[in-house]
Amino acid sequence: MVDFFQFAENIKSYPTDKFLDDLAYKIESDKEVIDLQKQQWQSGQDSDGDLLGLYTKTTEILSFGKKKAGTILNALERGNDLTFFFDSTGQNTPLLLDKLGPRIFGLTPKNIDELVLISQNLAYELLNKNLL
Numbered sequence: 001m002v003d004f005f006q007f008a009e010n011i012k013s014y015p016t017d018k019f020l021d022d023l024a025y026k027i028e029s030d031k032e033v034i035d036l037q038k039q040q041w042q043s044g045q046d047s048d049g050d051l052l053g054l055y056t057k058t059t060e061i062l063s064f065g066k067k068k069a070g071t072i073l074n075a076l077e078r079g080n081d082l083t084f085f086f087d088s089t090g091q092n093t094p095l096l097l098d099k100l101g102p103r104i105f106g107l108t109p110k111n112i113d114e115l116v117l118i119s120q121n122l123a124y125e126l127l128n129k130n131l132l
Helices: 004-012 016-029 031-042 057-062 093-100 109-131
Strands: none
Touching (some): 016 109, 031 109
């Protein structure tokens, strides 16, 4: 166990900006966080928890029946010539923003609550590693 003086010394050697950079990296690369967004896209939800949309008859025809008209749009599903596996800097971003708006990016309130819990645990791990 670290005594008070060692703890104070450890705090000095782990500046806040370094901690925040480390935490941001851990959050952005955390599988659970990535899965939150993926699951939301797969279920066809936007950042408000509303449906992104439904497949149209045209989509059903173009997909040779793979995507049925009236079913919920899966933002991760791959088409014949377009890949909708993307992030906010992906090449499909302009197309998707025109079609779906910026609501495609971001988490639902429920997923934000989950993100907060994940982030707290990651912060706790970093502080334990660098201060204790």
